[in-house]
Amino acid sequence: MNRYTERLYNGIWKENPLFVLLLGTCPTLAVTTSATNGFGMGLAATAVLVFSNIIISLMRNIIPGKVRLPAEIVVVASLVTVCDMLMEAFTPGLYKSLGIFIPLIVVNCIILGRAEAFALKNDPVVSAFDGIGMGLGFTVALVAIGAFREILGAGSIFGIQIMPAAFTPISIFILAPGAFLVYAMLTALQNKLKMPCATNGDPPKGGDRSACNGNCMSCSAFRQE
């Protein structure tokens, strides 16, 4: 695996932003009411992530270390707004289905997290691949959670009815409390099975420093000044 495909594998599986890094929880809870919504949010976030990684990476030698956070936020927020306006103006059809997710991306810490942890230290091309990987990982996770909630809460998946008529949808799963229930169960399961996850307690001894081992201080993504 070369360094580019390694980034894709890393984002989708090894350091999946939602399941392993537990980043971007806030928009996740809000939009995973259906698989379709999860897919839309995932794609919109991927687009922004790729461009923000490229721009931050290009500016990595200009941005002063001490004020890098405000500088990154300015870049990300501007980019999201530009995306929002361009989509609304030139692809109204796409905007109609994805538009409500765009403003949510500003508060998505995956974007800032990747800018901070990766793009600031790497060249633009590999940063772009990191964005694609992380974005796809986010999309896969959102669709999975969305599908789970939709099946239980509405008896359908991607809007297509799949459960038999005798099944009474458990509406709470597509309401806000359902989001917390599903996410909590998922994390509890990961904890029980000792799977890599940011919420899992003790880091493995002398363990793998590149994947998330629960020890933020030893993380490869942690920026050492």
Add this chain to the structure above:
Amino acid sequence: MNKSIIHDAIVLCLITLIAGVALGGVHELTAEPIAIAHEKAANETYREVFPDAVNFRTDEEIAAKLEAAAGDIAAQGFGTVEEVKTALDASDNVIGYIVNATGKGYGGPVQISCGISSEGKLTGLGFLSISETPGLGMRANTPEFRSQFPGKSAAEKLELVKSGEAGEHGVQAISGASITSGAVTNALNAAVYFVNQIM
């Protein structure tokens, strides 16, 4: 120390400035296409809710009446009316009105657009903006719910009917989404009130 603070501040200021200018530029570039896209989308909805009409026009006299009656409509406790357009047939005769009204839903305001013919019948109902719960309130924006409106009487207030036949003066509620159904009924009643009492 002081020097580096000033240096950082200048760089940050420049980054913000460039971002601001870029945003302004994109806004200039997209303002017109966005307005056109909005108008096109609204016109499509109008055509759906008033299929007999050929053209829609903003009437200044009606707009003035609407402005004057805003408090009166709000006092009815239904919802608000934002815009009223006249619906015209091929030879420019007024055959009814398009009324855009808003009711308070579960996930925020529910903005409807409805057509009311000169004979006092509803010609259809569409949504300009709706962000209700998928699978529950969002079912309002499906043909099953919307198809009940054409032909209903707009002569008086409509009632929300939760079980049984809705009839000519009733709106059949969506099961499990009474707040959304109520929002639609309220918005519709604000529109009906305006057309009947104020016009």
